[in-house]
Amino acid sequence: MSVLEVKDLVTKFYTLDGVVHAVNGVSFDLEEGETLAIVGESGSGKSVTMMSLLGLIPTPPGKIESGEAIFTTPEGSRDLLQMSVHDLRDVRGGQIGFVFQDPISTLNPILTIGEQIAETLTKHLSITREQARQRTIKLLSSVGIPDPELRYKSYPFQFSGGMRQRVVIAIAISCTPKIIIADEPTTALDVTVQAQIVELFRRLREDLGVAVIWITHDLGVVAGLADRVLVMYGGRVAEIAQVDDLYESPQHPYTVGLLGALPRIDARESRRLVSIQGSPPDLLIPLEHCPFAWRCEYAFERCWEEIPPLIPVAVRHQAACFYNLEEGRPRDVQ
């Protein structure tokens, strides 16, 4: 069963430089307990997509133009994009938890970490302050923070980056959410700490049965953690597939390029890392054709005439590309 179904999400930013077409019709669904990785380079619309879902983009200049996001819980289904700000606040932190990129700046420097966790609990659950404190201590211990009773009163600056990210994760899981949205949660951390955080996520996912949306540009982390992968490019979905399928038979030239840019530890002979020529599309210009056409070696006339829709290419595998890489010729699609 889908816990979240996003359809044709369009988000624009009305800036002084012009209209930034940040998200241009993104659709995907998220199964209960599933981990979906969203990959793409900076500015591909990964974060804006997620922020839009929970009304966290700054408005103005941001504006959600259209789309729906059906969030399903045992109590029923609701469209997040149609909900009032007031109702959204119950979803944020309560049913959907957030983990952000830089744990140095995502915690308030002058409040104790215990307080920052407990205030989420008292907002969403009808419990006393003392109960919130007890539960916070349990949470701290469940995310692997030693001496949680003592650490309750600590301030963020007394923690290392990895420990802070554990605190942020504790906040995200505090009210046993249905979904955790993790926006590049390991990018700002040391490699060894990254591994610990990924491991923590894996354990929490098992324990809580929570669905995870993991935004990243690290395909290495994705391989070990995700069930499915969604590749974004220029504010659109380029390809979505189960993780093994994506790595074994990528169907979009952009995905191929991304994988070619990855070093492989199991490669038999050394090879040059391939980089994708050119630069991402200027989001100020509304596109009438495939956003990747400029950089694509397979682009033909049709790619310059229409925007490719998501085309089913295999079981649970879709790619927004008119070209059939395996057969080396254009696809037969309407």
Next chain:
Amino acid sequence: MQRYFLTRVGQSLLLLIGVLVLVFFLVRITGDPARLMMPREASAAAVEAFREEMGFNRPLLVQFGDYFLGVLQGDFGRSLHFKSPALDLVLQRLPATVHLAATAILFAMLVGVPLGLVGGFNPGSAVDSVGRLLALLGQSIPNFWLGLLLMLLFAVRLGLLPSFGRDEWRSVILPAFVLGLPTMGQLVRLTRSAVLEVRGEDFIRTAHSKGLEPGIIYTKHVLRNVAIPLVSVIGVQFGYMLGGSIIIETVFAWPGIGQLLEQAIGWRDYPLVMAIAVFTSLAVLTINLLTDVAYAVIDPRIRYGH
């Protein structure tokens, strides 16, 4: 916290000693202190007698030791003009200056901080525009000129407020307004920019992502962080005002320390000038110390010496 506080007290004491050294030697660096303090037309014999009387003919270090020990015992020397202990004169004028400074800083805070908050939370709104205009005017209008104009309007034309002195409760209104205005302007701008900055911080986005009510986010997460820069500016400005404002106190004939200083300089009453200088430094140091304590209460990073 204790260590932090004791360090700050120690630093303040060192600074105070530095001030004493500076004040003492500045008067002597410029030349013969006896000549400096005596009227120009005084005869050579009179100057010599004065030098003898004040002990200026003794070795410099002996004089300084004498002065330093005196200050430690509360003896700041005797005023040449009033022929009485300089400290008593300063203390006599102190209530008036504290009255004026406290009213001015209170006015600056009560008007400046709310205006800055409204502006920071609603940039571009009507209140924000008014606040920014007031801030600009407050910081750029010369206060002696504004003082005179307000005196003309409210005292001379309208007869609503007294134009000078400290005889009734309304007397403080005009001088405190003029004295507090630049600080008010500074507080509007500082509060506004601090609110805007803190609102853009990642941890505010986190607070929103936790589903907290805006009221809680503003008071608990934004305001406390905004208070940190405000405390330092309010402290510095208040300390500065406690030293007495020469211009404002002179324009409004306010019987405070600033006015006394202006008179003491005119009379070449150097022992009194020195006493006021040391006392003013003491006031600034004390307020700075209190500011540091307030800092530590608000910001745990300072409390734990991070």
